[in-house]
Amino acid sequence: MSDVSFVRTEMLPEQAPPASEVGALGWIKHNLFSSWLNSILTIISLYAVYYVLSGILPWTFQSVWNADSLNQCREIMLENWGSTHGHACWAVINDRWLQLLFGFYPSHLYWRPILALILLLVALAPVLYSDRVPTKMLIFSAIYPFLMVWLMWGGTIWGPISAALGFVVGWGVYTIVSKQLSGLFGIILGVLASVIWWLFISSYFTSAMASIIPIGMEAVESRQFGGFMLAVLLGVVAIGVSLPIGIVLALGRQSDLLIVKYLCVGFIEFIRGVPLITLLFVASLLLNLFLPPGTNFDIILRVMIMMTLFSAAYMAEVIRGGLAALPRGQYEGADSLGLNYWQAQRLIIMPQALKISIPGIVSTFIGIFKDTTLVSIIGLFDVIGLASAIRADTAWNGIYWELFAFIAALFFVVCFSMSRYSMYLERKLQTGHR
Missing domain, CATH: 1.10.3720.10 (MetI-like)
Structure with missing residues (x-):
C-alpha cells in the first residue's frame, strides 16, 4: 500500500466572504447579537430608544412656530390636532x-458681537490647528483679546491699546533685566512694571491720546x-x-x-x-x-x-x-x-x-x-x-x-x-x- 501525496499547483480563485460576516450585517451580528445576553440587551435598548423618540419627535415637529402668546399657541394646537398635549410651542x-x-x-449693534465671534474662530485657528494654519496668524491671536474688548464694549480704542502696552512694558523690562540679573528677578520686575503702568499711567495715556486722536465706537454698558x-x-x-x-x-x-x-x-x-x-x-x-x-x-x-x-x-x-x-x-x-x-x-x-x-x-x-x-x-x-x-x-x-x-x-x-x-x-x- 503506497501513499500518494497531492500538491496543488494552482491557486483557487478568491471568494467573497459570507454576507453575514461583513458590512452592516456583520457589524450588527458581532456587536449587537453576538450572544443571547447581548441580544436581550439590544432589544431592550431599542425599545427604550423607540419609547423616548416616540414622545420627543411628535412633540418637536407637531408644533406651533407662529404665535404671539402661549394662549394663541394652544388655540392653534386645538384647531390642528384637537389637543394641547404632546405639541411644542416653538413660537x-x-x-x-x-x-x-x-x-x-442694542439691536443696531448686533454686528459687533457677531464679528467678535467670527474673529474668535480666526484667532483660535492657529492655536488649535497649528499644523494646518500659518504660525504668523499667532500675531492676530495675541491682538484679538484687546480687539474683542473694544468690539464688545466700544468707547475709545486707546483703552485696549493702553492695556496692551502694559504687557509690552513688562516684556521690555523683563528682557533688559534678565540679561543683567537672574530670570526670576526679571519676571518680578516685569510684572511690577506692568502693574504700575495699568494702575498709574494707563488712564493718563488713554485720556491724552483720546483727546489728540479721537477714535472710538458707541459705548455699551455691561448691564x-x-x-x-x-x-x-x-x-x-x-x-x-x-x-x-x-x-x-x-x-x-x-x-x-x-x-x-x-x-x-x-x-x-x-x-x-x-x-x-x-x-x-x-x-x-x-x-x-x-x-x-x-x-x-x-x-x-x-x-x-x-x-x-x-x-x-x-x-x-x-x-x-x-x-x-x-x-x-x-x-x-x-x-x-x-x-x-x-x-x-x-x-x-x-x-x-x-x-x-x-x-x-x-x-x-x-x-x-x-x-x-x-x-x-x-x-x-x-x-x-x-x-x-x-x-x-x-x-x-x-x-x-x-x-x-x-x-x-x-x-x-x-x-x-x-x-x-x-x-x-x-x-x-x-x-x-x-
Missing part, C-alpha cells in the same frame, strides 16, 4: 431668540450684556486665562521655594474648598467694600476674575496630575542635556504633562463654561435669567420646556465641539502603543 423661540442670544445689547453672548464671553475669558495661570500654580505647588509653594497650595485649596456661587457673591456684593470710594469696578470684569481664578485652581490640580504621571527619567534626561529649569519645562516636561492631562483639562473647560449660568443668581441676565424673565411675561407665562430645550441645544453644541476637539487632539498626539 416663544421664534419671538425671543434674538433676546436669548444677545440679551439687552446691557446678556443671553448666550454673555455665557460665551465669560467662558472664553475664563478658559483662555485659567490655563496659563493653572500651569504657573501647578509648577509653584511643586517648587522648592517654601514661600512660593505654600502660597500656591493655600490659594488652590481655598478656591477648591469654596463654592463658585460664593465667589460670585463676593465679586458682586463684597468686593466694592474693599475698594476706594468712588471706584467703578465693572461687574462683568469682577465676575470674569472670580471665574478665572476658580477655574485656574482646578486646572492646577489637573496639570499637577499630569506632572506626577511623568517618569523620573524625563527630568533626569533634561538635566543630562544641560537644560535649566524653564528650558526643561518648556521643551520636555510641560508638553508631555499637558498631553497626559488633555481629558481633565477639557472637562474643566466644559465645567466652567456650563457654570456661567450661575451668574443669573447675582443679577446678570444670562440665557437662564432671560428665560425666567420671558416666562414672567403674561404672554408666555406657563411655558417651560421649549425655552430650556433651546438653551440646552446651545450649550450642547459648544460643549460637544470641545469634547470632539479633545478626542481629535488625543489621536493627533498619540505616540505610544494602544
Whole structure:
C-alpha cells in the first residue's frame, strides 16, 4: 500500500466572504447579537430608544412656530390636532431668540458681537490647528483679546491699546533685566512694571491720546450684556486665562521655594474648598467694600476674575496630575542635556504633562463654561435669567420646556465641539502603543 501525496499547483480563485460576516450585517451580528445576553440587551435598548423618540419627535415637529402668546399657541394646537398635549410651542423661540442670544445689547449693534465671534474662530485657528494654519496668524491671536474688548464694549480704542502696552512694558523690562540679573528677578520686575503702568499711567495715556486722536465706537454698558453672548464671553475669558495661570500654580505647588509653594497650595485649596456661587457673591456684593470710594469696578470684569481664578485652581490640580504621571527619567534626561529649569519645562516636561492631562483639562473647560449660568443668581441676565424673565411675561407665562430645550441645544453644541476637539487632539498626539 503506497501513499500518494497531492500538491496543488494552482491557486483557487478568491471568494467573497459570507454576507453575514461583513458590512452592516456583520457589524450588527458581532456587536449587537453576538450572544443571547447581548441580544436581550439590544432589544431592550431599542425599545427604550423607540419609547423616548416616540414622545420627543411628535412633540418637536407637531408644533406651533407662529404665535404671539402661549394662549394663541394652544388655540392653534386645538384647531390642528384637537389637543394641547404632546405639541411644542416653538413660537416663544421664534419671538425671543434674538433676546436669548444677545440679551439687552442694542439691536443696531448686533454686528459687533457677531464679528467678535467670527474673529474668535480666526484667532483660535492657529492655536488649535497649528499644523494646518500659518504660525504668523499667532500675531492676530495675541491682538484679538484687546480687539474683542473694544468690539464688545466700544468707547475709545486707546483703552485696549493702553492695556496692551502694559504687557509690552513688562516684556521690555523683563528682557533688559534678565540679561543683567537672574530670570526670576526679571519676571518680578516685569510684572511690577506692568502693574504700575495699568494702575498709574494707563488712564493718563488713554485720556491724552483720546483727546489728540479721537477714535472710538458707541459705548455699551455691561448691564446691557446678556443671553448666550454673555455665557460665551465669560467662558472664553475664563478658559483662555485659567490655563496659563493653572500651569504657573501647578509648577509653584511643586517648587522648592517654601514661600512660593505654600502660597500656591493655600490659594488652590481655598478656591477648591469654596463654592463658585460664593465667589460670585463676593465679586458682586463684597468686593466694592474693599475698594476706594468712588471706584467703578465693572461687574462683568469682577465676575470674569472670580471665574478665572476658580477655574485656574482646578486646572492646577489637573496639570499637577499630569506632572506626577511623568517618569523620573524625563527630568533626569533634561538635566543630562544641560537644560535649566524653564528650558526643561518648556521643551520636555510641560508638553508631555499637558498631553497626559488633555481629558481633565477639557472637562474643566466644559465645567466652567456650563457654570456661567450661575451668574443669573447675582443679577446678570444670562440665557437662564432671560428665560425666567420671558416666562414672567403674561404672554408666555406657563411655558417651560421649549425655552430650556433651546438653551440646552446651545450649550450642547459648544460643549460637544470641545469634547470632539479633545478626542481629535488625543489621536493627533498619540505616540505610544494602544
